[in-house]
Amino acid sequence: MKGKALSGTLVALLTLMLAACTVVDLDANGKPIMPKDPNAKPGYSDQTPQQIAESSWASRVQQPAEKQALSWADMKTKSHTVKAGGSESVFVRAAGTVTAFDNSNERERSLTMTINGKPVKVLIGPVLRGNAIRDAAGFRFEEFTNQVQYAQLTKALNRHVVKQLPAVDASWVGKPAQALLAVSMGAGTVEDVVAVRLQQGNQ
Numbered sequence: 001m002k003g004k005a006l007s008g009t010l011v012a013l014l015t016l017m018l019a020a021c022t023v024v025d026l027d028a029n030g031k032p033i034m035p036k037d038p039n040a041k042p043g044y045s046d047q048t049p050q051q052i053a054e055s056s057w058a059s060r061v062q063q064p065a066e067k068q069a070l071s072w073a074d075m076k077t078k079s080h081t082v083k084a085g086g087s088e089s090v091f092v093r094a095a096g097t098v099t100a101f102d103n104s105n106e107r108e109r110s111l112t113m114t115i116n117g118k119p120v121k122v123l124i125g126p127v128l129r130g131n132a133i134r135d136a137a138g139f140r141f142e143e144f145t146n147q148v149q150y151a152q153l154t155k156a157l158n159r160h161v162v163k164q165l166p167a168v169d170a171s172w173v174g175k176p177a178q179a180l181l182a183v184s185m186g187a188g189t190v191e192d193v194v195a196v197r198l199q200q201g202n203q
Contacts, residue, residue: 049149053156061137061157065180065196069093072115079185087191089135092181095202096120098172111168111195113177122179123194124168128158130192132182158194165198176202 047055069091070078082088099119100112107127112119123129134154144150180197183190 049152049156050159052153053160057157057160060139061133061161061196064137065091065182069180075183075185076190079190080188082185082187084187087135087184087186089132089182089184091136091196092183092193093179094120094181095176095178098175098177101168101170101173103170109168111172111177111198113179120190120193122181122198123192124165124198125158125162128162128194130154130184130194132184132192132194133157133161133196135184136182161194161196165195166200168198172200175200178202 070093072092072094075090075092078088078090094113094115096113096115098111099114102110102112102121107125108129109124109126111122111124113122114120131154134157137157139150139153141147141150144153178199178201179195182192182194182196184192184194
């Protein structure tokens with residue numbers, strides 16, 4: 001009887017084990033193709049920085065910028081909460097008059113806008129420096145394969161935003177404009193101001 005009972009137990013265990021197994025397809029190299037974990041956090045290990053910038057632009061940059069943008073005054077207030085030696089980036093909505101167009105370096109052009117009565121240099125590219133867009137959008141290092149991919153995303157986002165901007169030239173000077181900006185702040189200071197969207201005219 002003991003032998004039959006043991007045999008029955010083994011059969012039951014084997015049945016349970018087989019029921020718990022999932023058949024996994026193999027790829028061309030014979031390696032198992034594992035299904036994606038539905039609870040896994042989004043990752044970008046299999047995408048180029050340019051693909052990441054293009055595929056996530058609407059959800060990670062454009063929509064948050066539209067919904068979460070601070071006023072220029074609120075951004076200035078927030079900059080005083082940044083620790084000495086630290087940096088933080090936010091999206092800002094501002095309006096003002098264009099007082100200058102700097103095309104002395106064709107690769108790093110800029111506009112000067114009077115915002116809240118003070119001149120502000122707004123970078124419009126085509127080459128943009130700094131991480132303002134990436135950091136304001138909330139991309140985190142742990143989402144990426146390594147530091148190189150994370151750094152390259154900055155350049156990809158900066159290149160992508162330039163494509164969204166209108167053609168800007170000296171004819172903008174003296175005219176009102178609206179801007180959606182990515183602003184990099186230090187402790188009580190404004191470091192980089194990058195145009196995310198520009199439009200002539202008043203609100």
